[in-house]
Amino acid sequence: MNIQLIHLFDIKQLMLIFLCVFFTSCSDQKTKKKGEIAVRHETKLEQESNFTQQKITDNLYVVKSNNYNTNVGVFIGNKEIILIDPMTGSNNHHALLEKIKELSNQPIKYVINTHHHEDHTGANSFFAELGATIISQENIKYTSAKYGVTFKDKYTLDLENERIELYHITSHTFDDVLIYFTKNNTIFMGDTYMTNFFPHFYYGGGSNHHIDSIDKVLSLGDKNTVIVAGHGKLSSNKAELNTYRKNSIQWIERIKELSLAGKTPDEITQDEKIKQLALAFCGNNTVHTQTIEKTISVDYNSSTPLPENAKNYEGMYQYKNGEVDELIFRDKKLMLRRKGAYIFELSTLSDTKFHIKGQVPYRYVSFSNDGKELTYFNGKESQIAKKNNK
Numbered sequence: 001m002n003i004q005l006i007h008l009f010d011i012k013q014l015m016l017i018f019l020c021v022f023f024t025s026c027s028d029q030k031t032k033k034k035g036e037i038a039v040r041h042e043t044k045l046e047q048e049s050n051f052t053q054q055k056i057t058d059n060l061y062v063v064k065s066n067n068y069n070t071n072v073g074v075f076i077g078n079k080e081i082i083l084i085d086p087m088t089g090s091n092n093h094h095a096l097l098e099k100i101k102e103l104s105n106q107p108i109k110y111v112i113n114t115h116h117h118e119d120h121t122g123a124n125s126f127f128a129e130l131g132a133t134i135i136s137q138e139n140i141k142y143t144s145a146k147y148g149v150t151f152k153d154k155y156t157l158d159l160e161n162e163r164i165e166l167y168h169i170t171s172h173t174f175d176d177v178l179i180y181f182t183k184n185n186t187i188f189m190g191d192t193y194m195t196n197f198f199p200h201f202y203y204g205g206g207s208n209h210h211i212d213s214i215d216k217v218l219s220l221g222d223k224n225t226v227i228v229a230g231h232g233k234l235s236s237n238k239a240e241l242n243t244y245r246k247n248s249i250q251w252i253e254r255i256k257e258l259s260l261a262g263k264t265p266d267e268i269t270q271d272e273k274i275k276q277l278a279l280a281f282c283g284n285n286t287v288h289t290q291t292i293e294k295t296i297s298v299d300y301n302s303s304t305p306l307p308e309n310a311k312n313y314e315g316m317y318q319y320k321n322g323e324v325d326e327l328i329f330r331d332k333k334l335m336l337r338r339k340g341a342y343i344f345e346l347s348t349l350s351d352t353k354f355h356i357k358g359q360v361p362y363r364y365v366s367f368s369n370d371g372k373e374l375t376y377f378n379g380k381e382s383q384i385a386k387k388n389n390k
């Protein structure tokens with residue numbers, strides 16, 4: 001099951017990258033002649049080499065490869081460079097390094113990740129080998145991304161000319177980080193905000209967390225704070241984030257309303273209101289059935305509370321092939337995780353059967369009545385793991 005599960009994620013991530021590239025926001029097409037000086041808080045872009053860039057302040061740039069739609073932050077300190085999300089690794093890291101060298105010759109001291117997805121962390125190893133320290137939220141240990149220093153809730157980097165505050169949130173994934181440059185008044189939101197895609201909160205705890213994360217960003221800084229999305233436009237502002245928040249709430253409520261009225265995910269994709277919102281999110285009104293299915297499964301299929309004995313399921317479960325899954329009960333949530341692989345929240349189907357949040361509805365884990373055996377069903381086949389009594 002696990003190989004299939006991992007492959008499924010790879011495919012999903014590739015699809016997301018593809019969709020993000022495909023749905024590049026029209027506003028990114030606004031380019032300006034090379035050499036003009038971009039002014040802070042204006043969305044004037046420069047086209048140079050294979051990268052589009054925006055100068056946010058004298059110290060802070062957002063750059064984007066023309067091949068990939070990930071927004072990469074480059075902070076230039078007095079003695080160091082800090083990189084946010086060095087996008088995908090394959091073949092692009094050298095080009096990114098060249099791009100950075102155009103901006104400054106300082107050493108790259110830190111790489112900060114907004115979350116573990118490959119299109120944000122792919123070049124972590126490359127920059128770590130050049131001497132950079134990678135900073136991520138600690139749940140990145142349960143993914144395949146390269147990491148270095150980790151933190152739990154909050155982390156602060158005090159530099160000569162900047163103080164960077166990192167906040168752990170869960171929305172898009174379980175290792176989401178908001179990166180707040182307090183002096184340059186800019187917040188990197190990773191994929192908790194994309195200006196060219198649907199709200200994407202299937203892995204990190206559902207729509208409530210999605211809205212909470214936006215509210216956290218709106219509570220930081222001031223009305224001029226620059227917002228950097230994970231994909232899409234190079235920079236946004238709080239007014240645009242507020243519109244995105246409003247649209248997100250309408251999206252979540254409309255899907256809920258239609259779902260509770262008995263509409264199928266397929267029918268929901270054809271709803272006029274849903275199509276209108278898709279146009280606002282993505283720039284076109286195509287909605288895929290799976291997008292709706294996942295929103296329903298994360299939000300509305302999980303209203304049953306966990307059983308009272310949920311904590312008893314905590315422990316390590318070993319499969320025949322030697323792989324081990326861990327069950328933990330934390331913050332009133334039952335989580336399934338594996339080092340170097342994945343972390344999921346489980347929601348209740350019955351006292352012994354749990355849906356894996358963020359997965360299509362038919363994937364589940366169940367426990368034997370004595371709690372000594374876990375069965376993972378991937379939609380096609382089951383695998384059984386035995387509880388380790390250590």
Ligand SMILES: [Zn+2]
Pocket residue numbers: 115117172191
């Ligand atoms: Zn992502």
